[in-house]
Amino acid sequence: MRRRRYRRTGLITNEDEQNPLTGVANLFDIAMVFSVALLVALVMSYNIPELLTDEDITIVKNPGQKDMQIIMKEQGKPIEIMNMTDQIGGGTGEALGTAYKLADGRVVYVPEEGNVTST
Numbered sequence: 001m002r003r004r005r006y007r008r009t010g011l012i013t014n015e016d017e018q019n020p021l022t023g024v025a026n027l028f029d030i031a032m033v034f035s036v037a038l039l040v041a042l043v044m045s046y047n048i049p050e051l052l053t054d055e056d057i058t059i060v061k062n063p064g065q066k067d068m069q070i071i072m073k074e075q076g077k078p079i080e081i082m083n084m085t086d087q088i089g090g091g092t093g094e095a096l097g098t099a100y101k102l103a104d105g106r107v108v109y110v111p112e113e114g115n116v117t118s119t
Helices: 022-045
Strands: 057-061 069-073 080-083 097-101 107-111
């Protein structure tokens, strides 16, 4: 009688199946796609996609509040963020005119007679 020996080589015939790190590369790709999607969602949630364009922009966040911020972006310069402080600006200068706030919220600037310049 002949005995047949069966080998269990059929389970590991493909070389890719021998390397346990092949699945890790796929997980890294998925993590990269997820992180880019998260960054895009974060920019869109702040409603400031204008910061990604080349145009000059000024954004006022929380106007009139204690935590007010002014974000200024000019082409060729880094983005500048100014926070509200309790300090009062000072210095010397001259009055240029008067600003009036109308009932509908518009502000009208009226220059003084000596400060009118023509362009």
